[in-house]
Amino acid sequence: MSKLSRALGGKTMGQLPTIHDVAKVAGVSRQTVSNVLNSPSLVRPATREKVEAAIAGLGYRPHASARRLRTQKSATIGIRLDPLAADGISGSVLDRFLRSLTESADRRNLRVLLFTATDSNDEIRQFQRLSEGADVDAFVLTSTFHGDPRTQWLIDHGQPFVTFGRPWGTDDRTDPKHLWVDVDGKQGIQQATKHLLDAGARRIAYIGWPSPSGTGDDRRNGWQETMTAASGLSDEVIASLHVSVDDGVTAGADAMGLLESTPGNIDGVVCASDALALGAFMHSSGRIPVIGYDNTPVASSIGLSSIEQPLDDVAEAVLELLTGVHGGRIQADRAAQAPTHRLLPPSLIVRRPLVQVIPTEGV
Known part of the structure; x- marks a missing residue:
């Protein structure tokens, strides 16, 4: 019987592995496992590798509520849910991006909190409410535009964020104002x-x-x-x-x-x-x-x-910028270590129309 099997001995199907199980498989204390999860720099590389291997083998996921209590972080990203498009077509790309972002965040043990807003000023009021209540740790913005007051408010208030859309009207690439991901339209x-x-x-x-x-x-x-x-x-x-x-x-x-x-x-x-x-x-x-x-x-x-x-790639890039060395804010001293933006290539999908249509009255 393997060490992994012995650690899970007696567990019924559906029971999730615990931090105790990880410690037992890795042959370390529970405190060492906790240090690997929360302060990995405190743990020797060889020990850290054993613990990480045990975590991967067991499929262990830290309890989100307990982690929030320890770190005073919500592990939550806020993003506005855009209004429904009248034609049911135009907003679908952001709906698909939201799904990709949620799935990518879940793989990182992060959550996505949706909120609504009527316009940019209302969205800023939501930023203030959510940040003051410690409901979110960072924001993701979509539909950026030149002179966007939302990005300036977040910069002025020191809030970590990444935009899906570049900061139009500025020198985006060599003098970025904030972290961004975009598709090369x-x-x-x-x-x-x-x-x-x-x-x-x-x-x-x-x-x-x-x-x-x-x-x-x-x-x-x-x-x-x-x-x-x-x-x-x-x-x-x-x-x-x-x-x-x-x-x-x-x-x-x-x-x-x-x-x-x-x-x-x-x-x-x-x-x-x-x-x-x-x-x-x-x-x-x-x-x-x-x-x-x-x-x-x-x-x-x-x-x-x-x-x-490539919306899956956009979501991954957004989260990489949020959780990477910049931590959702441009760190001038780290610009050489990691990019401050990502511009991704799109793809042309060529099809032959399946139907010949007769225009309806008024269209």
């Missing part, structure tokens, strides 16, 4: 535009969001730079192929109508979101190749090509 749109060009299209239109928009402008630049470099069209013609509208299916259909009314045929369309792409696709009855962004379930269900964000 410009590169994603470049992939989509190049794919259509390689397929023989030339008059490729772009439907995006009104400027200024950090994310929107970045994605539009990916289309514009690729078209300028490889389409053979004049700057004037390229400019005529760009339409800015608010996000949504109906807006995408209206934008497609405007594009079809301009001189010359449209060979393909690249959009800043799947909601816009769905509207454009429906308005054109599927006759024109359309590529969206976010690879939502709607895009997948109708066979719409789209740009996919």
Whole structure:
């Protein structure tokens, strides 16, 4: 019988291993196990390795409540639950990110606390309430924008946080204001535009969001730079192929109508979101190749090509920055040891539309 089996002897199925079991398997005291969990620097490397091997072998997980009492930490990350999108499409990427973040946090024995807020100022009030009550140890922010008051409040109040979205309008990479993770939307749109060009299209239109928009402008630049470099069209013609509208299916259909009314045929369309792409696709009855962004379930269900964000990797990177050497705050003296941001590449998912659609009235 192995040491592991002897330690668990007499336990019934469903009973979780305890710190006593870990100590018995590792051949150390319970205090040594506690030191490995809470103050590993106090334990000799060889002993620490034995204890960590026992923890892994037993599948032991420290009791969260007991740890919070010892460390005065909640082991909890706060994140705002965004309002439901009216079209049921636009918010799905953040829903998927939230799921990935929760699963990744659980693997680190961390919890995610959701809260709601009506706007940025209300979100700041929630920050204050949660931090004063010691309900959370750190925050994760989404949907960042230039001059974001939320990030400035957290910096001013010394709160650890990481954003999914870069600090638009600043020198993000060489002089970051805070820790961030983002997906390279410009590169994603470049992939989509190049794919259509390689397929023989030339008059490729772009439907995006009104400027200024950090994310929107970045994605539009990916289309514009690729078209300028490889389409053979004049700057004037390229400019005529760009339409800015608010996000949504109906807006995408209206934008497609405007594009079809301009001189010359449209060979393909690249959009800043799947909601816009769905509207454009429906308005054109599927006759024109359309590529969206976010690879939502709607895009997948109708066979719409789209740009996919690596949300599992984003969640992992966010937690690495929160729990790494910076501890959720930029530490100037540690910048050489670890990155202060991560910019991840997206992927183009190419599909052939599964259906030809007939546009409905009003779309």
